Amino acid sequence: MSTTGTTAARTTEPGRAENTAALKRIVGAVGVQNISLIIAIAIVVAVIGFQNPLFFTVPNLRVIGTAIAVVGLLAVVQTIVIILGALDISVGSVAGLTSVASAMIFTSTSSAVLGVLGAVAIGIVCGLINGLIIVFGRVNPVIATLATLAAFKGVAQLVSDGRAQGYTGADPFFVFLARGTLLGVPTLIWVLVLVAVVAHVVLRYSTIGRNIYAVGGNNIASRLGGININRYIIGVYMVTGAVAAIAGVLITARTGSGQPISGSEGLELQAITAAALGGAALKGGKGAIAGTILAVILLGVLTNGMTLLGVNTFWQNVAQGVLLVVAVIIQQLRSGERRIGIPG
Amino acid sequence: MTHTTMALRATGITKNFGPVKALRGVELELHRGRVTALMGENGAGKSTLLKILNGDFKPDTGQLLIDGRPVDFSDPSDARAAGLRVIAQEPEIIEAVSVAENIFVGNLGSLRFSRNALIRRTREELTRWGFDRVLRAETIGSELSPAQRQIVEIMRAVVSRPQIICFDEPTSSLGDEEVALLFALIRQLQADGIAVAYVSHRMAEIFQLADTITVLRDGAFVGTKEVAETTHDELVRMMVGRDLDQFFHRDPAPLGETVLALEAVGNQHVSGIDIEVRAGEVVGIAGLVGAGRSELMKTIAGDFPITEGRISISGKQVAIKQPSDSIRAGIGFAPEERKAEALLLQRSVRDNAALVVLKSLSRWIFVNSRAEKALAQDYITRLRIRTPSAEQLVGNLSGGNQQKVVLARWLATKPKLLLLDEPTRGIDVGAKSEIYAIIDELAHQGVAVLVVSSELPEVLGISDRIYVMAEGRISGELPRAAATEERILALAMNEEVSA
Numbered sequence: 073m074s075t076t077g078t079t080a081a082r083t084t085e086p087g088r089a090e091n092t093a094a095l096k097r098i099v100g101a102v103g104v105q106n107i108s109l110i111i112a113i114a115i116v117v118a119v120i121g122f123q124n125p126l127f128f129t130v131p132n133l134r135v136i137g138t139a140i141a142v143v144g145l146l147a148v149v150q151t152i153v154i155i156l157g158a159l160d161i162s163v164g165s166v167a168g169l170t171s172v173a174s175a176m177i178f179t180s181t182s183s184a185v186l187g188v189l190g191a192v193a194i195g196i197v198c199g200l201i202n203g204l205i206i207v208f209g210r211v212n213p214v215i216a217t218l219a220t221l222a223a224f225k226g227v228a229q230l231v232s233d234g235r236a237q238g239y240t241g242a243d244p245f246f247v248f249l250a251r252g253t254l255l256g257v258p259t260l261i262w263v264l265v266l267v268a269v270v271a272h273v274v275l276r277y278s279t280i281g282r283n284i285y286a287v288g289g290n291n292i293a294s295r296l297g298g299i300n301i302n303r304y305i306i307g308v309y310m311v312t313g314a315v316a317a318i319a320g321v322l323i324t325a326r327t328g329s330g331q332p333i334s335g336s337e338g339l340e341l342q343a344i345t346a347a348a349l350g351g352a353a354l355k356g357g358k359g360a361i362a363g364t365i366l367a368v369i370l371l372g373v374l375t376n377g378m379t380l381l382g383v384n385t386f387w388q389n390v391a392q393g394v395l396l397v398v399a400v401i402i403q404q405l406r407s408g409e410r411r412i413g414i415p416g
Numbered sequence: 417m418t419h420t421t422m423a424l425r426a427t428g429i430t431k432n433f434g435p436v437k438a439l440r441g442v443e444l445e446l447h448r449g450r451v452t453a454l455m456g457e458n459g460a461g462k463s464t465l466l467k468i469l470n471g472d473f474k475p476d477t478g479q480l481l482i483d484g485r486p487v488d489f490s491d492p493s494d495a496r497a498a499g500l501r502v503i504a505q506e507p508e509i510i511e512a513v514s515v516a517e518n519i520f521v522g523n524l525g526s527l528r529f530s531r532n533a534l535i536r537r538t539r540e541e542l543t544r545w546g547f548d549r550v551l552r553a554e555t556i557g558s559e560l561s562p563a564q565r566q567i568v569e570i571m572r573a574v575v576s577r578p579q580i581i582c583f584d585e586p587t588s589s590l591g592d593e594e595v596a597l598l599f600a601l602i603r604q605l606q607a608d609g610i611a612v613a614y615v616s617h618r619m620a621e622i623f624q625l626a627d628t629i630t631v632l633r634d635g636a637f638v639g640t641k642e643v644a645e646t647t648h649d650e651l652v653r654m655m656v657g658r659d660l661d662q663f664f665h666r667d668p669a670p671l672g673e674t675v676l677a678l679e680a681v682g683n684q685h686v687s688g689i690d691i692e693v694r695a696g697e698v699v700g701i702a703g704l705v706g707a708g709r710s711e712l713m714k715t716i717a718g719d720f721p722i723t724e725g726r727i728s729i730s731g732k733q734v735a736i737k738q739p740s741d742s743i744r745a746g747i748g749f750a751p752e753e754r755k756a757e758a759l760l761l762q763r764s765v766r767d768n769a770a771l772v773v774l775k776s777l778s779r780w781i782f783v784n785s786r787a788e789k790a791l792a793q794d795y796i797t798r799l800r801i802r803t804p805s806a807e808q809l810v811g812n813l814s815g816g817n818q819q820k821v822v823l824a825r826w827l828a829t830k831p832k833l834l835l836l837d838e839p840t841r842g843i844d845v846g847a848k849s850e851i852y853a854i855i856d857e858l859a860h861q862g863v864a865v866l867v868v869s870s871e872l873p874e875v876l877g878i879s880d881r882i883y884v885m886a887e888g889r890i891s892g893e894l895p896r897a898a899a900t901e902e903r904i905l906a907l908a909m910n911e912e913v914s915a
């Protein structure tokens with residue numbers, strides 16, 4: 073072949089190599105998972121926006137933002153639980169119970185602060201119960217929180233008599249939570265951002281976060297390394313309860329009253345789906361808040377889009393289920409596990 | 417050599433697990449009516465080869481021929497259909513059902529309809545193979561001893577009348593009587609024209625049983641010899657690949673204070689343990705599988721708290737109730753199951769190295785990542801951990817480098833005492849030699865080292881003193897000068913030799 077051709081190839085090669093190296097570095101820093109999610113969001117936004125220009129209006133973006141705040145909170149803590157190698161199915165029920173509790177405490181004391189604190193305290197107790205059942209009752213986390221999902225829901229129905237409780241729509245604090253803005257951004261979003269940032273910083277940069285990854289990655293190694301595993305499990309479930317309670321308060325604020333079931337039922341599924349889509353490995357030891365938040369945005373945009381396009385809500389449920397399964401299948405295929413027996 | 421028929425031929429088998437080359441171009445021939453021994457050190461690739469024969473793994477390259485026809489197994493049922501059975505070293509027993517059902521599991525056929533027929537058939541088979549005296553068809557799985565479990569696993573294979581049988585260290589859990597029965601069974605298989613492969617570390621067995629011997633080293637094929645034409649020394653040279661003297665580094669250092677002292681220590685796993693380790697001393701613990709060596713290590717490390725006796729560190733009694741107590745007392749522990757019990761495979765070398773000292777690298781709860789990186793980098797250099805960077809995931813490293821990461825984690829705590837359980841298991845010869853050098857250097861720095869090893873040459877090569885364990889107790893103590901493989905084995909097999 074001609075020599076000029078080879079020289080030309082040789083001269084262009086370093087430049088191209090540098091480009092691919094830079095690209096690799098960017099992909100490495102952001103992560104394949106996150107890039108896939110960003111691309112998916114872009115596609116969904118483009119498709120929906122093309123079909124219905126209403127999608128891009130500021131009010132609609134605000135609707136999406138406020139809709140994802142509650143799910144987002146639960147997805148963030150669910151991610152921490154999953155990194156620890158466990159699962160918390162009861163988050164929706166805790167949110168329902170604390171929604172009712174915050175409204176009822178507020179109604180009887182007329183203090184929003186007491187309502188919020190009371191709800192958070194109840195959430196922490198719920199998490200403590202989950203943690204104790206798992207650690208000392210030796211009950212598998214899925215079964216333990218499946219049981220408390222039913223039980224906490226029952227308690228919420230008992231104390232509320234199955235009805236919406238109280239009226240918070242006139243209290244300035246609850247109104248600020250539900251409809252207020254800071255710097256033009258809804259308060260609900262600020263709450264999510266705050267919790268997500270704290271979770272991200274703790275997971276990424278603190279000894280606590282690092283030990284959570286360690287326990288989820290290999291609990292025997294963690295134990296032999298001197299980590300008090302039980303304390304971490306119970307602690308993470310208590311934090312989960314507290315954040316689920318904040319979600320419950322937001323539900324109360326948005327609807328103007330305490331809701332035992334509506335507004336919180338099914339949130340666990342969305343939270344787990346978001347965490348799995350965001351790259352948290354259900355085996356534990358792997359996952360990040362950034363991925364979960366991207367997945368929450370993707371799910372929010374999808375739900376909103378389906379509503380705008382007039383898709384039957386029943387189909388939305390089907391889509392939700394399909395998404396969770398697909399997210400986990402992708403995860404498992406990437407881990408290269410053999411297809412034999414019941415997966416670990 | 418008389419003319420025989422080849423039953424199985426494996427040529428050019430290679431298998432990689434990530435960067436680890438488990439097998440590189442292995443050759444194996446099994447002939448009808450002949451016993452072929454497969455030998456090699458731990459990590460030589462014997463188990464990987466057997467797993468390929470069993471259809472658990474697919475080889476990356478190479479070919480398997482059975483009766484001259486190429487075969488391609490995608491799971492163990494394919495191997496069975498081709499008349500090949502591999503007998504597992506650690507049998508899976510269904511605890512809730514009888515020996516009969518355990519033997520015929522997955523192979524019940526018409527026996528599923530009648531329990532009486534199943535029991536009768538099992539009794540016939542047990543009698544036929546000579547195991548009727550040591551195993552009853554009705555015994556429930558959970559009541560079986562390790563030896564009986566192994567016999568069930570062997571029966572599972574022979575009742576399906578395979579043409580090729582591979583044994584993976586079948587005698588490791590058997591007593592003398594059962595070993596004699598097993599050898600009789602293998603002779604019978606031979607007479608029936610079955611091709612037998614036999615993996616074992618025990619030279620005496622090999623010379624008693626085998627017709628030919630194939631040796632592997634570091635995943636490579638070293639050679640095949642007729643038993644009549646080889647010697648013990650030649651086989652050792654083939655397996656180790658160099659003289660043992662160059663291989664082990666141990667240059668005894670002056671001893672310091674007594675760092676670890678156990679007095680009459682006992683719990684559910686071990687009893688009456690009296691041992692001492694001094695600063696600068698490397699003490700070996702030898703014994704057979706199941707003698708309680710790993711349990712003793714975990715007892716000292718606080719994972720199995722003691723119920724009797726006393727543990728003292730540097731002359732002061734310490735209460736060790738959980739691993740964090742032993743870490744505080746200056747003890748570091750590298751467990752036997754590196755991947756399952758020590759490493760966070762999905763995390764970086766940096767994360768793994770800093771795991772135990774994370775708090776000291778932090779201000780309040782925030783990790784000082786610069787200090788952490790410096791720590792990891794320091795040990796990567798000092799222990800010569802071969803990794804592209806401190807950010808590489810530990811799961812991508814080879815076994816030897818993974819072990820060095822575990823050592824780095826504990827060296828970072830500046831321990832007085834290091835407990836190393838099978839520190840060179842499953843790692844290649846080069847890395848082994850480096851680990852020995854690290855142990856020797858640590859002893860020179862005044863660290864007390866307690867090493868459990870199943871490889872006698874290793875225990876003899878690196879220890880200043882050796883304790884031998886049997887049935888959860890210390891059955892004897894040997895100074896370096898008096899220790900030989902024979903003496904260790906005698907103590908390991910019979911606890912009355914010296915108490």
